[in-house]
Amino acid sequence: MRAVDIIAKKRDGGALTGDEIRFFVAGVTAGTLPDYQASALLMATVLRGMDAQETAWLTEAMVDSGVRVDLTGIPGVKVDKHSTGGVGDKTSLVLAPLAAACGVPVPMMSGRGLGHTGGTLDKLEAIPGFRVSLSLEDMRVALARVGCAMIGQTSEIAPADKTLYALRDVTGTVESIPLISASIMSKKIAEGIDALVLDVKTGSGAFMKTEADSRRLAESLVSIGNRSGVKTEAIITAMDAPLGRAVGNALEVIECLDVLKGGGPPDVIEVSVELASRMLVLGRVASDRADAERRVRAAIASGAGLDRFRRIIEHQGGDPRVVDDYRRLPAAPHRHVVASPGAGYLTGLDAQLVGRASVALGAGRDRVEDSIDPAVGIVVMVKPGDEVRAGDPILELHYRDRARLDAALPLATRSIAVGDVRQTPRPLLVGEVL
């Protein structure tokens, strides 16, 4: 088998065989396939696509490049949730404790924020002492003890994905539904889960801007999961404006704690409850979605979810007192308000621009090696559809450094659209793929 023949086959629009795909991934993993051949095949794949079978083989080969965690020793149906990434998208910190409190073991491996979107690991690390670098054995212990582990991807999980992603990042080959799907699903399948709920974001703040693209991605992800024996379903949710009111790591932790205490913004509650309910059904601890939703809401009302989050924090080395005392979380020294330029209605609050403003403040990173500031971020004071007067505060920027504020301000200002006519935002839940 010659790499150049495989490349030429894909270049000409052919479907690769399982052997050809395994040859490619094994070569990438072992370092025996030169980068320049891998990138040529990646570009041909971006432009020619891969069918569902090829994508499933690619995913499997990437899973097989590392270990597939064996969680059969943990009783119950293990369920994880994955989001394709958004701005203010902090639902993992709400739904993982809720699902665990309801009896679903949640082995959650998450990523860090990159570009304008945030990442679960960065949010968790805003909690003083919280350790996300757990070994696979630590993960098993956490699952057995507190029913949930929230950790970063270990080096044993789909190492081919890491190599391929680094190459895709510098060769213009990120934007491909089959490649994105295989990257996401290989890591999820390798976790050893039994079921998975996906939150595929759509809109300006999402990787997929259109509903059609988001649906194609969702269908691809669900197809791969089910082909690999992981029962998978997806919801598609709007990411036109930030989710909730907090954007930035410590700020988002506070918002999650508010939700677990029965408060918090309605949109965060809606998406978190929707996803957690689906996890309960997949995890076979609820008979149907209505039953599941009742249980999830009860876990909020009873404080069982909050209590479970406290135990997760404690088990992973974090300071559980943050749950009751937000002053123990890092806070930025300065605030700057961006006011409404006129009177009328907030017709839009561009999620991508708010996300970029938040990164400019230091809450996220443009490059993997950048460090972040857990304290800074943005609080959304007015949500799209709300009435505003000229001068009303729209965004409150929590900053440490004046130069970073100066970089963030134009982005924050541009994110705001005020108009004369009230426009009702589209429903958050755009669709589902089962």
Add this chain to the structure above:
Amino acid sequence: MRAVDIIAKKRDGGALTGDEIRFFVAGVTAGTLPDYQASALLMATVLRGMDAQETAWLTEAMVDSGVRVDLTGIPGVKVDKHSTGGVGDKTSLVLAPLAAACGVPVPMMSGRGLGHTGGTLDKLEAIPGFRVSLSLEDMRVALARVGCAMIGQTSEIAPADKTLYALRDVTGTVESIPLISASIMSKKIAEGIDALVLDVKTGSGAFMKTEADSRRLAESLVSIGNRSGVKTEAIITAMDAPLGRAVGNALEVIECLDVLKGGGPPDVIEVSVELASRMLVLGRVASDRADAERRVRAAIASGAGLDRFRRIIEHQGGDPRVVDDYRRLPAAPHRHVVASPGAGYLTGLDAQLVGRASVALGAGRDRVEDSIDPAVGIVVMVKPGDEVRAGDPILELHYRDRARLDAALPLATRSIAVGDVRQTPRPLLVGEVL
């Protein structure tokens, strides 16, 4: 300027700017652009194409990666000829001496055979002592003394092409009209010529199998040449069956000498005279094509072309006595005849298969580093359209090594098609692009 942005632009079907293309080629030449980014851009170019302006910029940038030879010190309009490669395509050895004998300075830089097609350098080197590795200064001297230099590409000529071609060869990115055009034309433009005649082959033995593709390639080549100040025209000629009767290096030299002596196969004469005549018009030594053809045929009849070839051989260190004594050329020790499987007409003699059979005998190379045997090859005894009886010799294989004969025989046998109905081959001259 970031390579990844240029790659993404081409991936999305955009047209690159001159600056972007120069950035790419300069990075390839200097080795500062990683191979994996170069190959991703190459694949995006194969699948998305390049317009005429982009292709011209690419060619220019490749010319500028090395030296552009200054031949202004040589009087006259310098004209070269280039063929896209065929089987038995030996016209350079006929037309270069003829055009030079008629007063056109011919600075000819050629390549070696690769795959099923032969190369001018390999044919010249079948002449004992003939040196093709001349410096650019040697080339100037040869032009001044004998009006013609037949040499290999020096390392100063379009080094970016060498690097890019090596990468294209292993990344499935050879098949692209813009990339092929820029590769061919950058080397020709860098030679310092004033005008160029192209012989774009079409058919089974050609790189371009269809007339439409061949025409697109011819148009691209002619467009680049004229944009770069090299007056360029192209003819498209059929390469369904081998040109002439000889395939293999020493055998082809003999056939060329026969043509220069007024004999030889009609098809070799036709293409050689056609191309040489165009060179005379472009070189302004003939008033029109009819005048030019008269002069070319006169140079054959008078022996002026043969005499000029003798001087070229002598000047480049070869043994000029081969002109009169073919026994001084290498000859294979053994012959094997492939006979007609039945009676009727030869309806086809697949050029690609004959070419591959010849490579199998050792006359060509599959890989750049392979060495060749100048003596071996194939003589075509019957041409398509001719009547045959069962058992008539069709191909005579000149071989040295029994194992190589065994490898060549199935290919040679498969190249022959005999049928009941006489089929007249299409005319050799398929079209022209001015």
